[in-house]
Amino acid sequence: xxxxxxxxTEETEYMIDKNVKKExxxxxxxxxxxxxxxxxxxxxxxxxxxxxxxxxxxxxQDGEVKIRVKTCGLxxxxxxxxxxxxxxxxxxPLVPGFECSGIVESVGENTKxxxxxxxxxxxxxYNAWAEVVCAPVDFVYKMPDEMTFAEAAAFSLNFxxxxxxxxxxxxxxxxxxxxxxxxxxxxxxxxxxxxxxxxNVTVFGIASCFKHAAIRDSVAHLFDRNxxxxxxxxxxxxxxxxxxxxxxxxxxxxxxLSLLKPLGTYILYGASNMVTGExxxxxxxxxxxxxxxxxxxxxxxxxxxxxxxxxxxNLLFKQGRCGLVKSxxxxxxxxxxxxxxxxxxxxxWALEEVKEAMQRIHDRxxxxxxxxxxxxxxxxxxxxxxxxxxxxxxxEEEPEGDNDSKERMPFIH
Amino acid sequence: xxxxxxxxTEETEYMIDKNVKKExxxxxxxxxxxxxxxxxxxxxxxxxxxxxxxxxxxxxQDGEVKIRVKTCGLxxxxxxxxxxxxxxxxxxPLVPGFECSGIVESVGENTKxxxxxxxxxxxxxYNAWAEVVCAPVDFVYKMPDEMTFAEAAAFSLNFxxxxxxxxxxxxxxxxxxxxxxxxxxxxxxxxxxxxxxxxNVTVFGIASCFKHAAIRDSVAHLFDRNxxxxxxxxxxxxxxxxxxxxxxxxxxxxxxLSLLKPLGTYILYGASNMVTGExxxxxxxxxxxxxxxxxxxxxxxxxxxxxxxxxxxNLLFKQGRCGLVKSxxxxxxxxxxxxxxxxxxxxxWALEEVKEAMQRIHDRxxxxxxxxxxxxxxxxxxxxxxxxxxxxxxxEEEPEGDNDSKERMPFIH
Numbered sequence: 001x002x003x004x005x006x007x008x009t010e011e012t013e014y015m016i017d018k019n020v021k022k023e024x025x026x027x028x029x030x031x032x033x034x035x036x037x038x039x040x041x042x043x044x045x046x047x048x049x050x051x052x053x054x055x056x057x058x059x060x061q062d063g064e065v066k067i068r069v070k071t072c073g074l075x076x077x078x079x080x081x082x083x084x085x086x087x088x089x090x091x092x093p094l095v096p097g098f099e100c101s102g103i104v105e106s107v108g109e110n111t112k113x114x115x116x117x118x119x120x121x122x123x124x125x126y127n128a129w130a131e132v133v134c135a136p137v138d139f140v141y142k143m144p145d146e147m148t149f150a151e152a153a154a155f156s157l158n159f160x161x162x163x164x165x166x167x168x169x170x171x172x173x174x175x176x177x178x179x180x181x182x183x184x185x186x187x188x189x190x191x192x193x194x195x196x197x198x199x200n201v202t203v204f205g206i207a208s209c210f211k212h213a214a215i216r217d218s219v220a221h222l223f224d225r226n227x228x229x230x231x232x233x234x235x236x237x238x239x240x241x242x243x244x245x246x247x248x249x250x251x252x253x254x255x256x257l258s259l260l261k262p263l264g265t266y267i268l269y270g271a272s273n274m275v276t277g278e279x280x281x282x283x284x285x286x287x288x289x290x291x292x293x294x295x296x297x298x299x300x301x302x303x304x305x306x307x308x309x310x311x312x313x314n315l316l317f318k319q320g321r322c323g324l325v326k327s328x329x330x331x332x333x334x335x336x337x338x339x340x341x342x343x344x345x346x347x348x349w350a351l352e353e354v355k356e357a358m359q360r361i362h363d364r365x366x367x368x369x370x371x372x373x374x375x376x377x378x379x380x381x382x383x384x385x386x387x388x389x390x391x392x393x394x395x396e397e398e399p400e401g402d403n404d405s406k407e408r409m410p411f412i413h
Numbered sequence: 414x415x416x417x418x419x420x421x422t423e424e425t426e427y428m429i430d431k432n433v434k435k436e437x438x439x440x441x442x443x444x445x446x447x448x449x450x451x452x453x454x455x456x457x458x459x460x461x462x463x464x465x466x467x468x469x470x471x472x473x474q475d476g477e478v479k480i481r482v483k484t485c486g487l488x489x490x491x492x493x494x495x496x497x498x499x500x501x502x503x504x505x506p507l508v509p510g511f512e513c514s515g516i517v518e519s520v521g522e523n524t525k526x527x528x529x530x531x532x533x534x535x536x537x538x539y540n541a542w543a544e545v546v547c548a549p550v551d552f553v554y555k556m557p558d559e560m561t562f563a564e565a566a567a568f569s570l571n572f573x574x575x576x577x578x579x580x581x582x583x584x585x586x587x588x589x590x591x592x593x594x595x596x597x598x599x600x601x602x603x604x605x606x607x608x609x610x611x612x613n614v615t616v617f618g619i620a621s622c623f624k625h626a627a628i629r630d631s632v633a634h635l636f637d638r639n640x641x642x643x644x645x646x647x648x649x650x651x652x653x654x655x656x657x658x659x660x661x662x663x664x665x666x667x668x669x670l671s672l673l674k675p676l677g678t679y680i681l682y683g684a685s686n687m688v689t690g691e692x693x694x695x696x697x698x699x700x701x702x703x704x705x706x707x708x709x710x711x712x713x714x715x716x717x718x719x720x721x722x723x724x725x726x727n728l729l730f731k732q733g734r735c736g737l738v739k740s741x742x743x744x745x746x747x748x749x750x751x752x753x754x755x756x757x758x759x760x761x762w763a764l765e766e767v768k769e770a771m772q773r774i775h776d777r778x779x780x781x782x783x784x785x786x787x788x789x790x791x792x793x794x795x796x797x798x799x800x801x802x803x804x805x806x807x808x809e810e811e812p813e814g815d816n817d818s819k820e821r822m823p824f825i826h
Contacts, residue, residue: 087715168676169719171584253710262732263581265719268710294707297666297681301722302500304732306582306678309714319675319717 037374038095038130039354044084047355055095058127058134060108065140067120069102070149071348072128073157074357074370075186076247076270077313082358090126097128097372098313101143101152111137119143121152123325125317129351131374138322141329144337154186154343154369159332160325161269161312162190165245168328169308170265176242177202179233179259183219184211186369187269189344191245192218197340204233204241214367230255245269254293262304269310344368350376451508451543452767452785457497460768468508471540471547473521478553480533482515483562484761485541486570487770487783488599489660489683490726494539495771503539510541510785511726514556514565524550532556534565536738538730542764544787551735554742557750567599567756567782572745573738574682574725575603578658581741582721583678589655590615592646592672596632597624599782600682602757604658605631610753617646617654627780643668658682667706675717682723757781765791 034057042049060066078096080086101121104114114120114137121143122128122135143152166172172195180191183205192215195201205219206229212222221236223229233241242263244256247270256266295307315321335341346366349357350373357370447470455462473479491509493499514534517527527533527550534556535541535548556565579585585608593604596618605628608614618632619642625635634649636642646654655676657669660683669679708720728734748754759779762770763786770783 164676168584171581262728262734263577263737265721268714270714294709295720296707297720297722299722300720301681301683301724302727304722304724304728306719306721307708307710307713308719309710309712309717311714311717314715315675315717321675324676 036131037351038127039097039351039372040093041082041096043092044082044089047082047358049082049092050354050358052351052354055130057132060106060111060134062109063111063136064108064134065104065111065114065118065120065122065137066106066108067100067102067122067133067135067140068105069100069128069131069133069374071101071153071374072097072372073099073153073186074349074354074361074372075099075157076361079358079362095127095130097124097126097130099123099153099156100128100133101149102133102374105132108134113137114140114142119145119147119149119152121156123156123313123316125313129354129372138326139316141326141333144333147336150345150348150371150373151343153371154345155332155336156329157312158186158190158369159194159341159343160328161310162187162194163328163332164312164315164325165267165269165310166191166194166243168324169267169310170243170306172198172201172243174199175201177204177237177261178243178245179204179206179241179256180219180245181206181248182364183207183222184215184367185247185364186344186346186366187245187247189215189218189368190341193341194335197335202237202241204229204236208364211367230259233259240264243267253295257295257305257307260303260305263306265306265308267308267310346370348373348376350378352378449544450764450787451540452510452764453506454495454509456505457495457502460495460771462495462505463767463771465764465767468543470545473519473524473547475522476524476549477521477547478517478524478527478531478533478535478550479519479521480513480515480535480546480548480553481518482513482541482544482546482787484514484566484787485510485785486512486566486599487762487767487774487785488512488570489774492771492775508540508543510537510539510543512536512566512569513541513546514562515546515787518545521547526550527553527555532558532560532562532565534569536569536726536729538726542767542785551739552729554739554746557746560749563758563761563784563786564756566784567758568745568749569742570725571599571603571782572607572754572756573741574723575600575607576741576745577725577728577738578680578682578723579604579607579656581737582680582723583656583719585611585614585656587612588614590617590650590674591656591658592617592619592654592669593632593658594619594661595777596620596635597628597780598660598777599757599759599779600658600660602628602631602781603754606754607748610748615650615654617642617649621777624780643672646672653677656680666708670708670718670720673716673718676719678719678721680721680723759783761786761789763789763791 035054036057037052038055040051040053042051075098077086077098081089081096099122104116104118104120106116107114119142120140122133123139124133124135127133172178178191178195178201180188180203182188183192184207188205192203192205195203203219204221204223205215206223206225207215209224216222223232240259240261242261242265244259244266246253246256246266246268253268260266300307316325332341344367346368348371354372357372360366361370448467449470450465451468453464453466455464488511490499490511494502494509512535517529517531517533519529520527532555533553535546536552537546537548540546585591591604591608591614593601593616595601596605597620601618605616605618608616616632617634617636618628619636619638620628622637629635636645653672653674655674657672657679659666659669659679659681666681673679713720729738745754757780759781761784767785770785773779774783
C-alpha cells in the first residue's frame with residue numbers, strides 16, 4: 001500500500017491542474033451539460049490541494065438516483081484520502097466525500113423505491129462533496145421526517161459503523177464494558193449512545209482534556225488521551241473490558257489487547273495515528289503502517305481473545321454488503337424514531353471552508369460530526385485566503401509545483 | 414513455552430519413578446488413607462509414560478465434592494499433555510484428564526447444592542482419570558436423569574467449547590455457514606448438532622475419508638482432509654464461509670482466514686498439528702509453534718475479518734470464567750432435554766487400555782468421543798503389553814531411562 005501511495009504522489013501539480021482545467025473546458029464547450037460546485041482534491045498532500053471549482057453535473061444511470069445535496073459528512077478518513085494514505089486511492093483529481101443528504105432530483109431507468117422530492121441520505125464511493133450526487137439505490141436511504149439534513153449527514157457512517165462494530169462484530173450484551181478511543185468524535189458519540197440502549201453497559205472513553213466537560217455525560221468514565229489510561233481503566237475494572245474500539249492503530253493495538261477480558265473483542269476501525277501534520281507525513285505513515293504489531297493466533301488462543309478489523313467503506317464498496325448495511329440502517333432509524341439515538345453535530349461549514357473544517361478534525365477539535373453545508377455561504381472572516389490563519393494547516397503545505405515524492409525521499413533514511 | 418517444555422523433560426525417568434514410589438509408600442504407611450486406581454503420567458513423552466497405579470484417595474476440601482468416577486473424557490489435549498507440548502504443564506508425575514462423570518460420594522465443608530448420591534459431571538484441572546476425583550462445586554453440574562455416564566463424559570468439554578465458540582465468540586445466526594476441521598471428532602460432532610439448532614445454517618466439514626460414511630448426515634458438505642478443500646468450499650460458496658473452526662493451527666491459519674466472508678470469524682481452538690508420532694516430536698512442535706503465521710490487524714481492517722482464539726480450559730482454570738460456563742451448561746442441558754443435541758460416543762476403554770485409546774485419537778480413528786470407563790475390565794486381548802501391537806505408538810517410545818532432552822537436542826539444528 002505504501003508503495004502505491006508513493007507512486008500516486010509522483011504526479012506533479014502541473015499535470016493535475018491541467019486535468020482539472022480540461023474537465024472544466026469540457027463542461028464549457030458542451031452545450032447540454034450543466035455545471036455544479038464541488039470540492040476538488042487536485043493531488044495528494046496538504047490543505048492547498050483542496051479547492052472549490054465548477055464541474056460537470058452527473059446524470060443518474062440505471063438504478064441510480066440523482067440527489068440535490070444539502071449536507072455532507074466530513075470524516076477523519078477524508079484526511080487520509082487527502083494525504084493519499086488509504087489503500088488503493090483513486091487517481092486525483094477527485095471529489096472527496098463518502099456520505100451526503102439531500103433531495104431526490106431525478107431517477108435513472110429501472111430505479112425503484114424512490115421518487116422526486118424524497119428526502120434521502122446516501123453513501124457514495126467518493127464524489128459526495130458537491131451540489132449534486134448520483135448513487136445506486138442500494139446505498140440510498142429515506143430520511144425520517146423529523147431528521148434534519150445536517151443530522152442525516154452526521155448519521156449514516158458514524159451510526160452504521162458504531163452499530164455494526166458493537167452488535168455484528170462484538171456481540172454487545174447486557175452488563176458488558178466498552179472502551180472507545182476518540183470518545184468525542186462522531187463514531188465515539190454514536191458508540192456511547194448505542195451502548196446506552198443496552199442495559200448496564202459501562203463505557204470508558206478517551207478524549208482530549210478540553211472535550212471532557214462537553215462529553216462527560218455521554219460516558220461512565222473519561223480519561224485524558226495523554227495519561228496512562230490502561231492503568232486508569234484497570235483501577236476501575238481490574239479484569240479489563242469486553243470491547244475495545246480503536247481508531248488510532250499503531251502502538252495502541254498491543255495496549256488495547258492487554259485491556260481485554262477473556263472472550264473480549266478488540267476492534268480496529270481506523271488508523272488516524274497515520275495522519276500527521278508534517279510535510280514528511282507520508283513516510284511517517286508508511287513507517288508506522290509496517291510497524292503495527294502483528295498478532296500471534298496462538299496467543300489469542302491462550303488468552304481467549306478476539307481481534308477484528310472493521311471498515312464500513314470496504315464492506316459497502318469492495319465487499320458488496322449493502323444488503324446487510326440496509327438492514328442495520330433500518331434498525332438504526334427505528335432507534336432514531338424512538339428518540340434513543342440522535343447524531344451530534346459539531347459544526348457546519350460552507351464548501352469553501354473545507355480547509356478550516358479539515359484542520360478542525362485534524363486537530364481533534366470537534367465534538368461530534370463536522371458537516372459541509374452546500375447551501376451555506378462562507379463566513380466572511382474565513383473567506384478566500386483564510387488558511388493563512390491556520391498554522392498547523394500551513395505545516396502540511398508543500399511549495400507549489402514541488403514533486404511530493406522527491407521532496408519526501410530524504411525522510412526515508 | 415517451548416523452553417518450559419524442554420526444561421520439564423529434563424527430569425529423568427529414574428527421578429520420576431522414585432517420586433511415584435514415594436507417593437505409593439505414603440499411602441501404604443498411612444493407616445487411614447484409602448487407595449484408588451488412577452492413570453499416572455510418569456514423565457512427558459510416548460505412550461510408555463502412562464500406567465495405571467494405586468494412589469492416595471483425595472478427600473474433599475471446603476466447597477468441594479468428592480466424586481466416585483464412572484467415566485472420563487479423553488481429548489486430543491491429553492495427547493499434548495502427555496508430550497509436554499501445552500503451555501505451562503504441571504510437573505509429572507501427574508494424573509491426566511480434564512473431565513469426568515460419576516456419583517457424589519461425600520461433600521466438603523461449606524459445600525452447597527450437592528448431596529451424596531447426586532449424578533454429576535465435572536471439569537477438573539487434571540486428575541480426572543482416577544476412581545475418585547474432588548472438584549470445587551463451581552465446576553460440577555448435575556446430570557439429567559436420562560443421560561448416561563458415558564454421555565456425560567462426552568458432553569462437557571465438547572459441547573461447552575462448541576457452544577461458546579459458535580454463540581459467544583462468533584455470534585452464529587440464521588443463514589450463516591460454518592467450516593469445521595475434524596468434523597468427525599467430539600467437538601466437530603457437537604458443532605454440527607448445535608448448528609442444526611439454528612435455522613438454515615450450512616456446515617462444511619473436513620474429515621478423513623474413512624469417516625465420511627459415518628458422519629455424512631451430520632454436515633451439509635464433507636471434504637477429505639487431503640484434498641484442496643479451500644477450492645472445494647469456494648466452488649460451493651464462492652464468497653466463503655462465516656465461521657471457520659480450526660483445531661489444527663499451523664499453515665491452516667492462513668487458509669482458514671482466506672475462506673472467511675467479510676465480517677467472518679476464524680476461531681483457533683486447538684493445535685493438534687503440533688502433536689506428531691515421532692520421537693523428535695517435541696522440537697517439531699516448537700518449530701511449528703513459532704512458525705505460526707502472525708496476523709496484521711490492518712489486514713483484518715481492510716478485509717473486515719475477525720480472528721479469535723478459544724481455550725475452554727484456560728477460561729475455566731486460569732481466567733475464572735466458571736460462572737459463564739455454568740450458564741452455558743444450563744442452556745446446553747435444556748437442549749439435551751429437548752433432544753436437540755446428543756453426545757456421540759466413539760468407544761469405551763478401561764483405564765488399563767488408555768494407551769490404545771490414546772493411539773486411536775492420535776490416529777484420528779475416532780468418530781465422536783473416546784471414553785475411559787473406570788468400571789470396565791480391560792478386553793482380554795488387549796491386556797498387559799498390548800501396546801506391542803500398536804505400531805504408530807511404538808514410534809513415539811523412547812528407550813527406557815534416556816534423558817528426553819538430550820535425546821532431542823540435535824533436532825534443534
